[in-house]
Amino acid sequence: MMKKGQVYEGVIDRVEFPNHGKITLPSEERVITVKNGIPGQKVRFSINKVRKGKAEGRILEVIAPSDLEIPSPCPHFGQCGGCTYQNLPYEEQLKLKETQLKEMMDGAVDGDYIWEGVRPSPVKSGYRNKMEFSFGDEYKDGPLALGMHRRGSFHDIVNVPECQIVDEDLRQVLVCTLEYAKETGLPYYHRMRHEGFFRHLLVRKAAKTGEILIDLVTTGAVVQGRCLGGNASDQQFDGKEWTRRLLSLSLKGEVAGILHTRNDSVADVVRDEGTQVLYGRDYFYEELLGMRFKITPFSFFQTNSLGAEVLYETVREFIGETRDKVVFDLYSGTGTIAQILAPVAGKVTGVEIVEEAVEAAKENARGNGLVNCSFWAGDVLQVIDELGEVPDLIVLDPPRDGVNPKALRKILDFGVERMVYIACKPTSLVRDLEMLQGRGYRVERIRGIDLFPGTYHVESVALLSKLKSN
Numbered sequence: 001m002m003k004k005g006q007v008y009e010g011v012i013d014r015v016e017f018p019n020h021g022k023i024t025l026p027s028e029e030r031v032i033t034v035k036n037g038i039p040g041q042k043v044r045f046s047i048n049k050v051r052k053g054k055a056e057g058r059i060l061e062v063i064a065p066s067d068l069e070i071p072s073p074c075p076h077f078g079q080c081g082g083c084t085y086q087n088l089p090y091e092e093q094l095k096l097k098e099t100q101l102k103e104m105m106d107g108a109v110d111g112d113y114i115w116e117g118v119r120p121s122p123v124k125s126g127y128r129n130k131m132e133f134s135f136g137d138e139y140k141d142g143p144l145a146l147g148m149h150r151r152g153s154f155h156d157i158v159n160v161p162e163c164q165i166v167d168e169d170l171r172q173v174l175v176c177t178l179e180y181a182k183e184t185g186l187p188y189y190h191r192m193r194h195e196g197f198f199r200h201l202l203v204r205k206a207a208k209t210g211e212i213l214i215d216l217v218t219t220g221a222v223v224q225g226r227c228l229g230g231n232a233s234d235q236q237f238d239g240k241e242w243t244r245r246l247l248s249l250s251l252k253g254e255v256a257g258i259l260h261t262r263n264d265s266v267a268d269v270v271r272d273e274g275t276q277v278l279y280g281r282d283y284f285y286e287e288l289l290g291m292r293f294k295i296t297p298f299s300f301f302q303t304n305s306l307g308a309e310v311l312y313e314t315v316r317e318f319i320g321e322t323r324d325k326v327v328f329d330l331y332s333g334t335g336t337i338a339q340i341l342a343p344v345a346g347k348v349t350g351v352e353i354v355e356e357a358v359e360a361a362k363e364n365a366r367g368n369g370l371v372n373c374s375f376w377a378g379d380v381l382q383v384i385d386e387l388g389e390v391p392d393l394i395v396l397d398p399p400r401d402g403v404n405p406k407a408l409r410k411i412l413d414f415g416v417e418r419m420v421y422i423a424c425k426p427t428s429l430v431r432d433l434e435m436l437q438g439r440g441y442r443v444e445r446i447r448g449i450d451l452f453p454g455t456y457h458v459e460s461v462a463l464l465s466k467l468k469s470n
Contacts, residue, residue, distance in 0.1 A: 002028050002055055006047045009063060012037045017100040017426060018456045019084050023057070032057045036084055036151065039096070040066030058152075068092050073125070074164040074454075081151040081158075083165065083454040090124050094450060097458045101426055101448045105460075108430040109443045118448030118458060119314070122306040126167040127453065129205055129286070130303045132270055133160075133174055135181070135188035135198040144188060146178040146201060155191070165454055169251045170203045173214055176249060177201050180242050189219055191268050197221055197237070199263055200270050202297060204284065207305035210253035211284035214246060215297050217270055220262040243278045256284040259297060272298055283360070288312065291368045293334055299357035300333035307451040311422070311459060312340050314447055315395060318420045318463040322346075325392035330380050330411065335361030335373065337395055342370045349391070350375040351383050381407040394419045402428030405435065412439045421462045424451075429460055440467045 010023035010032070021037035023045070032055045034045050042064040045057040072078070072086040085093045098118040105115070121127060136157030138145045147160035161175050181198050189196035200217040218237070243258050257280035263271045275282060275297070283296045289309055295301050302308035315337055319327070322345040329338040332350030334357050342348045342365070350373070352358050358377040365373040376383050381404050394416050396403060402423070403411070412435070419441065423429035433443065441464040449459040 002030070002047060002050050004047050004050060007044060007060070008032070008047070008057070009042065009044050011042045012039055012066075015039055015096060015100070017104060028055075030055055034059050037062075038066050038068065038085065038088055040068055075162050076148075076158055076160045079150060079158045080148045080160055080163075081153075082148045082160075082163070084456045086164070086454045090120070090453060093453065094118050094120055097448060097450060097456075101458055101460060104426050104430055105443075105446050105462075108433045109446075110437050111442065113443045114445040116445060116447035118450055119310055121304060121450045121453050122310065123304075124453045125164050127207075127304045127307065128165045128170075129207055129305050130301070131163075131166050131170055131203050133201040133203070135200065137188065144178070144182050144198075146174060146181065146198075166203075167205065167252075169205060169212060169249075169253050172249050172251060173203050173212070173246060174201065176245050177216065177242070180245055184237050186237060194266050195221075202261075202270060204295065204297070205253055206284055206286035206295075208287040209285050211256040211286075212251065212253045213257050213259070213282075213284045213295075213297060214255065215259040215261050215275070216242070217261045217263050220264050220273070239276070239278045247279065255280065257281045261297070270298070288336060289340055291336075291339055291364075293336060293339075293364050294360045294367070295334055296356045296360050299354055299360055300352075301336070302451065304451040307449065307459075308336070311449045311451065311461070312337060314449060314461050315420055315422065316340060316344075318445060318447075318461060319393055319395065320418060322393060326389060328387075328391040328394045328414075330384075330394065330396050331398045332361060332375065333357050333397070335364055335375055337397060338373050338375070339365055339368055339370055341395070342373050345372065347372045347374075349373075349387060349389070351380050351387075352377065353379050379407075380404070381410070384410050390414055391416055393417070395422070396420070397422040398428070400425040400428065402432050408432060408435055412436070412441075415466060417466050419464045421464065423460045423462070424457065426458065426460050429462060433462075436464055441465065442467050 012021040015021045019035050021034045023032045034057045043059045044061045045059050047057050049056040069087050074086050077086045145157040145159050147158050150156040150158050186197040189199045197218050202215040204213045258278045260276045262274040265271045283294050286293050324346040327345050327348045329350040332352045335350050338348040338350040355377045358375045361375040444465050445463040447461050451459045
């Protein structure tokens with residue numbers, strides 16, 4: 001009988017979304033699931049869990065590589081938990097994502113639909129316009145690190161000075177900040193003890209304008225530059241010195257702003273509890289499809305700017321004729337989709353829960369000369385009752401976990417003729433399709449967009465139409 005801790009060898013037959021490799025062991029008459037492998041690898045793995053006829057394992061070693069495998073261009077691959085497929089040629093990454101996505105959609109869609117494959121990202125490396133790096137130690141009680149969580153670890157941090165999914169400017173900012181943080185002698189914020197100073201480094205860079213926004217997130221445990229409880233002679237943070245060092249870097253882009261944000265929340269998330277502008281301004285500009293967008297530190301904006309253009313062109317194509325129609329853009333972020341649709345629509349209304357994103361959306365609309373856009377701040381579940389109008393078409397771009405079921409019921413009550421659903425997590429779309437189809441909508445088309453090369457993530461766009469009743 002298979003037990004926890006036993007070690008086996010086997011070949012990964014296939015990989016299901018998101019990164020679940022399947023190994024068949026005839027001797028045990030069962031299939032074992034392991035994470036972070038690719039099809040064709042022969043691996044040695046240990047059993048982590050056995051329950052109700054299912055087993056999960058952890059890869060200990062790759063005994064023989066897959067025929068598909070290539071050397072990763074990133075020296076941190078395998079240690080850093082950020083990427084999964086950098087050891088696959090990009091064409092194979094797309095094939096794998098297309099197989100996974102179509103399999104999920106085939107199982108979720110009632111009846112026939114048009115499957116349009118997965119569109120590639122226009123850029124394969126250095127594509128991310130936003131990174132949230134974490135402070136920690138490389139190992140327990142080890143040296144200060146700033147980077148990504150080690151694969152499979154909640155605590156350990158991997159320094160990633162040569163990360164391949166961001167460009168050279170962001171890497172220089174990362175290295176400069178870590179060097180200065182070490183010199184201060186201040187500790188990182190310990191997630192279990194809830195004490196310390198350095199928490200995160202948030203860096204955003206526009207692909208079109210080249211503007212860079214840098215934000216250091218720390219606790220508020222500093223008064224007049226000195227860490228409370230520390231030795232004032234060797235434990236201090238000087239925002240002016242950190243700023244001076246950043247501005248002395250030879251960057252290809254231009255620094256638009258340098259910020260210092262306080263976050264005393266016990267949750268391991270980037271949260272704004274007060275931001276000081278150390279240099280410049282607290283926003284930057286990006287351009288998409290001929291429009292200009294103001295982006296604030298914590299507002300949602302697609303992390304692959306050039307890939308986002310492919311995504312939004314798909315939305316515009318799927319939504320179809322919009323002339324003289326009222327369109328709702330729900331979960332609108334900084335209003336990108338709303339403003340891309342506005343020139344060819346009667347009116348577009350966006351709803352977004354992040355207030356600073358809503359203010360940016362309003363300013364963006366004015367800057368782009370759009371007078372038929374309005375934006376509301378609040379939860380879709382509550383705000384949708386206050387809008388005072390009925391839409392003809394709806395675009396949904398919810399967070400990773402999909403639409404709140406109560407909100408989705410209200411959305412369906414409008415009975416619009418067409419709806420476009422954008423999902424950064426395909427399993428959320430699969431879940432919501434059950435209610436959408438149950439309330440009389442039919443899936444017409446689905447297309448994948450690869451906004452995240454090197455990782456297992458993939459964006460999906462579905463067009464749904466209202467079935468006509470007799």
